[in-house]
Amino acid sequence: MRNISKIIDGKRVIIKKPELLAPAGNLEKLKVAIRYGADAVFVGGKEFSLRSGASNFTLEDIKEAVSFAKQYNATIHVTCNIILHQDNLHGIEEYLKALDRAGVKAIIVADPYIMKIAKDLDLNLEVHVSTQLSTLNTKAIKFYQDLGMDRVVLGREVCYDDLKTILDKTDIDIEYFIHGAMCIHYSGRCMLSNYFSHRDANRGGCSQSCRWYYDIFDSNQKLNEGKIPFSMSSKDMSLINHLPELIELGVDSFKIEGRMKSLHYIAT
Numbered sequence: 001m002r003n004i005s006k007i008i009d010g011k012r013v014i015i016k017k018p019e020l021l022a023p024a025g026n027l028e029k030l031k032v033a034i035r036y037g038a039d040a041v042f043v044g045g046k047e048f049s050l051r052s053g054a055s056n057f058t059l060e061d062i063k064e065a066v067s068f069a070k071q072y073n074a075t076i077h078v079t080c081n082i083i084l085h086q087d088n089l090h091g092i093e094e095y096l097k098a099l100d101r102a103g104v105k106a107i108i109v110a111d112p113y114i115m116k117i118a119k120d121l122d123l124n125l126e127v128h129v130s131t132q133l134s135t136l137n138t139k140a141i142k143f144y145q146d147l148g149m150d151r152v153v154l155g156r157e158v159c160y161d162d163l164k165t166i167l168d169k170t171d172i173d174i175e176y177f178i179h180g181a182m183c184i185h186y187s188g189r190c191m192l193s194n195y196f197s198h199r200d201a202n203r204g205g206c207s208q209s210c211r212w213y214y215d216i217f218d219s220n221q222k223l224n225e226g227k228i229p230f231s232m233s234s235k236d237m238s239l240i241n242h243l244p245e246l247i248e249l250g251v252d253s254f255k256i257e258g259r260m261k262s263l264h265y266i267a268t
């Protein structure tokens with residue numbers, strides 16, 4: 001059970017303020033996110049991160065980001081959530097040590113090897129389980145907690161009732177998406193982009209194939225003749241009107257999707 005509120009002078013007062021975690025594709029966007037109220041910002045490094053098109057941060061950029069964030073009591077999380085292939089193994093330890101020295105608060109990871117070395121290296125970095133692992137239940141969360149992970153970013157497929165159960169029955173930090181684009185498939189299990197454009201969604205290359213327009217056929221009969229083309233993923237998530245309920249449940253961190261989005265999007 002999470003401690004959300006207490007009685008002060010006879011009135012119930014919410015005492016647990018969730019972290020607002022915003023995306024940023026470059027330093028300019030990061031500064032806007034923090035100036036507009038983000039408690040934390042997640043960014044992608046040049047290496048080991050998804051969204052390779054999101055003008056990812058160099059180590060120097062990350063150091064500047066940390067020092068800017070400190071002025072506002074904000075923190076920086078760095079995504080290291082690619083699924084490692086054999087040729088991605090080189091340099092990961094040095095990279096994690098450099099992030100630690102830079103003062104990054106947390107890394108967001110999906111590959112079990114990165115989870116393991118992040119813990120073995122005994123760094124100050126928190127290790128957050130990426131949404132790419134589609135964590136949807138209390139048992140899976142406990143598994144990651146037993147591995148020493150500090151936070152689980154839930155899969156975007158978790159519905160309200162399951163979120164309520166998860167927050168009732170677990171005591172690890174829980175991060176939940178409240179806004180932005182959705183994968184139409186389970187995150188991290190999609191091969192559409194690899195198939196259509198030879199760009200690996202699990203190594204930062206997703207070409208957003210689920211948002212392209214398609215004609216649909218039943219045998220030779222075109223089903224959308226004269227109608228608008230079919231898109232698999234036409235709607236984004238928008239939970240702004242449900243934030244009071246989510247605060248009541250005790251979500252630890254509200255995450256906004258969109259490292260590739262504009263300054264205006266982030267500020268809004």
Ligand code: SF4
Pocket residue numbers: 182183184185187188190191192193201206207208209210211233
């Ligand atoms: S193609 Fe769509 S569903 Fe697949 S990984 Fe990319 S955004 Fe997600």
